[in-house]
Amino acid sequence: MTADMGRRYRLYPAEDQAQRLASWGHTCRWLYNTALEQRQFAWQQRRATLGVAVQCASLTEARKELDWVADLPAQSGQQVLRQLDQAYRNWWDPQHPAGAPTRKRRSARLSVPFPGQAIAVRRVNRRWGVVSLPKIGEVRFRWSRPLGGAVRNAVVSFDGVAWHVGFGVHAGVKTPEAHAQPGTVVGVDRGVKVALAMSDGRMWNRMFTRPGQERELARLKSAAGRQETARRKHGTKTSNRARKIRAEIARTEAKIRNRRRDFVMWAANRLCAQHAVVKLERLPVIAMTATAKGTIAEPGVNVRQKAGLNRAILDKGWGLFETALANRARVTGTRIARVPAAFTSQRCSRCGYTDRNNRESQAMFRCGSCGYQANADVNAAINVRDAAEAASPLPGRAVRDRDRKVPCRPPTQRRSRTALEAGISRL
Template sequence: MESVKRNRAHKARLDLSAAQVAVLDAQAHTARALWNLLHEYFTFRQGRFATVKDCDAAIREARREIDWMGQLPAQAAQAVLKTYRQAWANFFNPDHPAKRPAFKGRGRSRLAVDVPQARDLQITRVNRRWGAVNLPKVGRVRFRWTKDLPGLSRGGPAGRITGARLVKDACGWQVVFRTETLAEPAAAHQGPQVGIDLGITVALALSDGTMREHAPWLGKGAKEHLRRLEKKSARQRRARHRGEPISRRLARTYDQIARLRARAKRRAVDWQHRTTTELAATFGVVVVEDLKITNMVRSAKGTVANPGMNVAQKAGLNHSIAGQSWGRTVTLLEYKTSERGGQVVKVCARGTSQTCHRCGHRDGAARDGIRYACANPACGWVGHADTNAAININNAVGTPVSGRGDLGVTRSAKRQPPRAA
């Protein structure tokens, strides 16, 4: 069989000095400013979008005329142009959820710098815990070695590093290596089929009666600390007038809040990776609901003329749904089951939690919290509501997914591709 390529990413923490952090921060802000300049140049022309050639010439001219533009390596600047063009391509793709590219605000965008060519990295392993990598205009930097990278370790996976991206989060700068490996096509997975109900009280309920649950992402003390920090930031914001820059004290409070939330996210992602790996190795077919999460977490505020009801309750529900990251769970399941010869099937979610899996009787009042009691006197099944929903999801394989519309419909005028200049 012919080998297939697998493109994956590996994230590692960088060990930087204060001077190196300052250099990377300056590069990232320059990349953000370049994006904004490209967006202005690309969209504010006389009725036509600029071509790649025009944008490339504009970048070269800007690097000659603007001193601080030289802080960003030339290849990283070209990567900004490539990413910007891809953002427009995603927007014009009717099957892609991307929104229209927009300006990036200083405080609302994540700092990132691209290193598109792997030959500039010169990755080596220093010892069991650390590796070293070259970063343009920064120098030799150590990074945390947590797994063998393809093509670099004796006995490690075969493949190569194709590039890297430097990103900054609340925990500091990280390097994300882009890897490419060769693997034999997986044989068909012989495991059983299972339906999974994504929930809040129970994270994952399976149709075989088992469940996958997790502890709170933050402990009791960390939750209380986060609550106090959020109250503190609210008091500090009240002392700030509109249009004024935030104070250093408020910035420190924001940083502390961000670090706590980043800790919770790391724990959530770790649990999702471990759980989805176990599910992909056990089951050959995984059936999940085709949820429109963006629609589910919309605010209930309404308008001035038609205000919404139970706004606070809906906001709390939206926060709980967002905290479970259902979309990321399904994404991890999709590629992990595919690598093992299995598949993920999406079915319509309508009525799965209100229908009895045994007799098919549907009644919205049959579910009370986590308990489901069938209202059909001839059936009377009683059990866990999430398990009942998971069995219905598993049984729904082969039924059409409603609400999709005609796949052959033309794109709206809003998403028509631009005319070439």
């Protein structure tokens, strides 16, 4: 049985348990990065592709030599290596949008994976449950929803604000053949001012940053940048004050992420429950939010304006909303259709006249032919609803020749050979 649903709960470890889990999280990050370097070095030097079995054997040797690696449960270390192997498989799959695996940066976001056979879940009362973790013991978590199936794996994570435990559950979910309300179709337009506008006139929006929070976050990041510049200039260690500022930045960003995730899931649940077909514009979000800096030889233009647009797009969670829709549609039977995005904001939904001057402002649409007036986002959503579906149903990445010929091509940013050999010797 494989996990087909996820359940996430707030975890409340004791102080000593939290410290040990944080230590394990940093060990998992080190193990992932070192195993990635080992694969890259093996491909560069011998054109050999390492598998999970070989790296698990190296992990066993490392556990004998390094106490801090041996403190991490063996099952968690093996799960980290399997995650890296799956990242490579996703990269090699032409239909998968994932790119080459990259190093995990040191940050406040930590995670420790566990297989299902290494943990035990028990409900204590109506509000609380406990999960038994190896070498940790029982840890309380808030029983906010039923599990709904057999637990197949778990991930304990820290997002900068609080600890959480996520369970992969086999619930036997089967997508319904027909929606509860067949024939209902809605078009959704994603915007930077209004997050979501529907073809039936509804508009959903939420501010994910509180008043003054953006200014405070910018101040903290500026201070962190100055401290990092001074540390590199003088060659000193990171100070306790710098660590506190980084922790405050991580807490603030985690709160913003939680509000954004709550909004997109709330919206996806309601749209999928009420409509049999949800139509979206096919938008290449990754390409749309790429930097415009350019190079020294060919610098970009309107860099600051493009950076502001990128932040606005990412703040509204366009990609996260599409993922939430796809996940919820598995339960309700809703079909997610993607339509071409060209001219949906410039075309009149009543007469079809298309002109860039039809959109007088960010919020106002006035047709230059028939005089139809409406909210610009709602007019675009109606065009999305009435548009024909795009030809390609999957947003998979394009297959390139070098992807076929070099199955384990390392990323361009690599450490020196000495550093790679040191990392392999540590593993």
